[in-house]
Amino acid sequence: MKIAVLGAGNMGLSFSKSFLKYELIKPQNLHLITRSQIKKEIIKSVFPDSEISSFNEVKELEADLIIIAVKPQDFAFVVENLTFKIPGKSLVLSIMAGISIEKIQKFLKHKFVVRAMPNSPTLLGMGITGYTAAEGISFSELMNVERLLNSTGRSVYLEDEKLLDAVTALSGSGPAYFYYIIDAMIKAGTEMGIDENLSKLFVKQTMLGAYHLINNSDKSLEELIKDVASKGGTTEAALKTFDDRVLKSILKDGILSAEKRAKELNQ
Ligand SMILES: NC(=O)C1=CN([C@@H]2O[C@H](COP(=O)(O)OP(=O)(O)OC[C@H]3O[C@@H](n4cnc5c(N)ncnc54)[C@H](O)[C@@H]3O)[C@@H](O)[C@H]2O)C=CC1
Numbered sequence: 001m002k003i004a005v006l007g008a009g010n011m012g013l014s015f016s017k018s019f020l021k022y023e024l025i026k027p028q029n030l031h032l033i034t035r036s037q038i039k040k041e042i043i044k045s046v047f048p049d050s051e052i053s054s055f056n057e058v059k060e061l062e063a064d065l066i067i068i069a070v071k072p073q074d075f076a077f078v079v080e081n082l083t084f085k086i087p088g089k090s091l092v093l094s095i096m097a098g099i100s101i102e103k104i105q106k107f108l109k110h111k112f113v114v115r116a117m118p119n120s121p122t123l124l125g126m127g128i129t130g131y132t133a134a135e136g137i138s139f140s141e142l143m144n145v146e147r148l149l150n151s152t153g154r155s156v157y158l159e160d161e162k163l164l165d166a167v168t169a170l171s172g173s174g175p176a177y178f179y180y181i182i183d184a185m186i187k188a189g190t191e192m193g194i195d196e197n198l199s200k201l202f203v204k205q206t207m208l209g210a211y212h213l214i215n216n217s218d219k220s221l222e223e224l225i226k227d228v229a230s231k232g233g234t235t236e237a238a239l240k241t242f243d244d245r246v247l248k249s250i251l252k253d254g255i256l257s258a259e260k261r262a263k264e265l266n267q
């Protein structure tokens, strides 16, 4: 199998590394396409045995799978300036936020499109990807794509493409929400007089431990919260402030804004 990655940025390169790590393709069968000439050298040093090209020098593309990993805002430029033909039988796998299968099919004049939404922990093989596919793609082709996606973490097939915008808002953007909350906690620690490095340690280990408790307990989240929050104690005081300031609803509204933005990106 030959794979071309159009847009060798954070996600495109994370995917490529995972495919090679799990020997799902040979390095010689990987073709990375960058925007500029300058980036080619840097990418070549990380992928010495793969083909690296800049976008405007690709005149012919030989690939069974073409991964589109440019920003949604750059997709129109890609379409308008494409100097090569998408091979008729190849699959296109888009990880662009928001852009629908229908739009990709129309712009690329190509039927076989799979749309996926991964997230940044793919870099460690700990990502989660939701994906869906256009009609006409066979089960075995889809399983091939899933095997590739699974090298970056877990993957979930979704029948309804509309849910991909929700997945984008939930798990695609999700790591940033988590960092945001961690950052707020670390800053609270330093404000109370704990050195920043120690505050980071306390918060990160707390999140790690709490994550494992969620995963290894039969209790619901409410019960786990109750286990920590003693009557009249410190946790209760914190949770009361969160509730008074409707933090949960603010977080939910933020996530719904991300979903709305995903839909706007398709316009
Ligand atoms: N960063 C994330 O956590 C996630 C990103 N995505 C999606 O993945 C896509 C890529 O995102 P990132 O990797 O974060 O962005 P990035 O900016 O790191 O990568 C995009 C790459 O595309 C290249 N590019 C732009 N125009 C090009 C062209 N005409 N030809 C070849 N290369 C071109 C850019 O130079 C850049 O290296 C986006 O569509 C985003 O919506 C999806 C899930 C998570």
Ligand SMILES: O=C(O)[C@@H]1CCC=N1
Pocket: 097, 168, 172, 173
């Ligand atoms: O922020 C974005 O638009 C992309 C999609 C999900 C994560 N990053």
